Amino acid sequence: MRYLAAKTAAEAAGALAAEKGLTRILAGGTDVLVQLRSGMVEPDLIVDIKKIPGIRGIVAESGGFRIGAAVSGAEIGEHAALCAAWPGVAEGVQLIGSTQVQGRCTMVGNLCNASPAGDAVPSLVAANAVARIAGPDGERDCPVADIPAGPGKTTLKKGEIITSIFLPARPDRASDAYLRFIPRTEMDIAVASAGVSLELNADGTVKAARIVLGAVAPTVVVADDAGKALVGTNLDDGALAAMAKACEAVCNPIDDKRGTIEYRTKMAGTLAKRAALIAYARAGGSK
Amino acid sequence: MTKLHVSTTINGDPFEFLCAPDETLLDVLRNRLGLTGAKEGCGTGDCGACSVTVNGRLVCSCLVLGAEAEGAEVTTIEGMADGDELHPLQRHFIDGAALQCGVCTPGILVAAKALLEKNPDPSDEELRYWLAGNLCRCTGYDKIIRAVQAAAAEMRGA
Numbered sequence: 433m434r435y436l437a438a439k440t441a442a443e444a445a446g447a448l449a450a451e452k453g454l455t456r457i458l459a460g461g462t463d464v465l466v467q468l469r470s471g472m473v474e475p476d477l478i479v480d481i482k483k484i485p486g487i488r489g490i491v492a493e494s495g496g497f498r499i500g501a502a503v504s505g506a507e508i509g510e511h512a513a514l515c516a517a518w519p520g521v522a523e524g525v526q527l528i529g530s531t532q533v534q535g536r537c538t539m540v541g542n543l544c545n546a547s548p549a550g551d552a553v554p555s556l557v558a559a560n561a562v563a564r565i566a567g568p569d570g571e572r573d574c575p576v577a578d579i580p581a582g583p584g585k586t587t588l589k590k591g592e593i594i595t596s597i598f599l600p601a602r603p604d605r606a607s608d609a610y611l612r613f614i615p616r617t618e619m620d621i622a623v624a625s626a627g628v629s630l631e632l633n634a635d636g637t638v639k640a641a642r643i644v645l646g647a648v649a650p651t652v653v654v655a656d657d658a659g660k661a662l663v664g665t666n667l668d669d670g671a672l673a674a675m676a677k678a679c680e681a682v683c684n685p686i687d688d689k690r691g692t693i694e695y696r697t698k699m700a701g702t703l704a705k706r707a708a709l710i711a712y713a714r715a716g717g718s719k
Numbered sequence: 720m721t722k723l724h725v726s727t728t729i730n731g732d733p734f735e736f737l738c739a740p741d742e743t744l745l746d747v748l749r750n751r752l753g754l755t756g757a758k759e760g761c762g763t764g765d766c767g768a769c770s771v772t773v774n775g776r777l778v779c780s781c782l783v784l785g786a787e788a789e790g791a792e793v794t795t796i797e798g799m800a801d802g803d804e805l806h807p808l809q810r811h812f813i814d815g816a817a818l819q820c821g822v823c824t825p826g827i828l829v830a831a832k833a834l835l836e837k838n839p840d841p842s843d844e845e846l847r848y849w850l851a852g853n854l855c856r857c858t859g860y861d862k863i864i865r866a867v868q869a870a871a872a873e874m875r876g877a
C-alpha cells in the first residue's frame with residue numbers, strides 16, 4: 433500500500449485515476465481504517481485529502497454554505513450559523529459515533545462509504561445538497577441524491593473525489609430535522625431513519641416538504657408522495673397519517689437481527705412523522 | 720512496503736519516526752516510540768482505550784494512520800502529569816477508586832481532560848455522553864463520573 437497526502441484536488445484525482453489497483457480516499461478514516469484492519473479491503477493506494485487547501489473550511493456562499501469535504505462532525509457542530517440554518521443536517525452528522533469518531537468523521541465519507549444506514553445522508557438529500565466533484569476531466573456539480581448507487585457503491589467515476597458540499601440558502605420559515613432509531617442511546621447503526629426539510633407559508637401551512645428515508649432500501653429513498661401529503665396542511669393528524677403511509681409505500685428494507693421488514697417499514701413512517709413535527713416547530717409553525 | 724518518514728510533535732516534544740503506510744498512530748506510539756499509555760482494546764474505534772488528541776481534537780489513535788501525524792501536535796496520557804505532579808484528574812481517579820484493571824483509564828483521562836478544556840462545568844449527562852465512546856469493563860462508570868466531577872470542581876476553584 434502507498435500513502436499520498438495530496439496537496440491539490442488535481443493531484444489527488446490524477447493519482448487515483450492513474451492507479452490500476454484498489455484505491456481509497458482518506459478523509460476521517462473512520463470507515464477506511466476499520467476496513468483496512470479487518471482485511472475487508474487491501475488498497476494499493478490511499479490518498480489523504482486533508483492537506484488540500486480549503487477542504488477543511490466552511491464558507492458562506494450565495495446565502496448558503498459550502499462545507500469542505502474534510503470538515504469533521506465536531507467542526508460542523510461548532511459552527512453556530514450552519515447549525516441554525518440546517519439543524520437537521522447538523523444533527524445527522526453529529527449522531528455518528530462517539531466524541532472520538534466525531535473528531536474525525538466527515539459527511540462526505542459517510543456518503544461515499546455508501547451504507548444504506550449512513551446518518552449524514554438523509555438530511556443532505558432532504559436539503560437538496562449538491563456535491564462538488566473534482567476529477568481527471570475537471571470539476572462538476574452533482575446532487576447528493578445521485579451519489580449513492582447501492583450498499584458500498586457510488587456513482588463517482590474513477591479518479592473523482594468530492595471536494596465540498598453546498599447547502600443552499602434558507603428562506604424564512606424553513607427548517608429541517610433528522611431522527612434515527614437505534615436499540616441503544618449511542619454508538620449504533622440506524623434500524624430506520626428519516627430526514628425532513630420543510631418550508632412554510634406565512635399562514636403556517638406547508639409550502640414545500642422533502643422527506644428522505646434511511647436504512648429501509650439499498651440507498652436512501654426520497655419519499656416524494658409523502659412530501660406532497662404535507663403540502664398545504666399544518667401537519668394535522670390526517671396529513672401526518674397520509675404522509676406516514678406514503679413513506680411505508682416506498683420502503684424496501686432487509687430483514688435482519690436488527691429489525692424485521694415490517695418493523696423497519698413502520699418505523700420509517702413513524703420517524704418521518706416525528707421529524708416532520710420537529711422541523712415544523714423549528715420553522716416557526718404552531719398548531 | 721516502503722517506510723515513510725514522519726516528523727511530529729508529541730506532548731510538546733519533537734519526534735521523528737519511520738512507519739509503514741498502513742501502520743496506525745496507536746501502533747507507532749506503542750511499538751516504535753515506547754509510549755504504551757494508549758491501549759488497544761478493539762482497534763476499530765469502539766472502546767476509546769487508544770484516545771489521544773491530534774491538533775487539539777480527541778480521536779481514537781487506532782483510526783489514525785501514523786503518516787497522518789506529519790506536522791501535527793499529538794498529546795497522549797504520558798503528557799498529562801507535570802513531572803511527578805499528577806493532574807487533578809489523575810489524582811481524583813486514584814482517590815475515588817475510579818479504576819480497577821486500569822486498561823480504560825488512560826483513554827478516559829485523555830477524553831475527560833479534552834471535555835474539561837471545552838466545558839469546565841459539565842452536567843453528569845454531558846459527561847456521560849462525552850465518554851460514551853470509552854468503554855470500561857470494571858467500574859460500572861459511576862466512580863469515573865464522580866472522579867471527573869471532583870477534578871472539575873477542583874480545577875474550577877484553582
Ligand SMILES: Cc1cc2nc3c(=O)[nH]c(=O)nc-3n(C[C@H](O)[C@H](O)[C@H](O)COP(=O)(O)OP(=O)(O)OC[C@H]3O[C@@H](n4cnc5c(N)ncnc54)[C@H](O)[C@@H]3O)c2cc1C
Binds near residue numbers: 595619763
Ligand atoms: C465506532 C464507530 C461508530 C460509528 N457510528 C456511526 C453511526 O452512528 N452512523 C453512521 O452513519 N456511521 C457510523 N460510523 C461509520 C463512519 O464513522 C461514518 O460513515 C463516517 O461518516 C465516515 O467518514 P470518514 O470521513 O471517516 O470516512 P473515511 O473512512 O475517510 O472514508 C469512507 C469512504 O468514503 C470515501 N471517501 C471519503 N472522502 C471522500 C471524498 N472526498 N470523495 C470521494 N470519496 C470519499 C473513501 O474512499 C471511503 O470509501 C461509525 C464508525 C465507527 C468507527
Ligand code: FES
Binds near residue numbers: 769781
Ligand atoms: S483500540 Fe481504538 S477505540 Fe478501541
Ligand code: FES
Binds near residue numbers: 819821855858
Ligand atoms: S478499569 Fe478495567 S476496563 Fe475500566
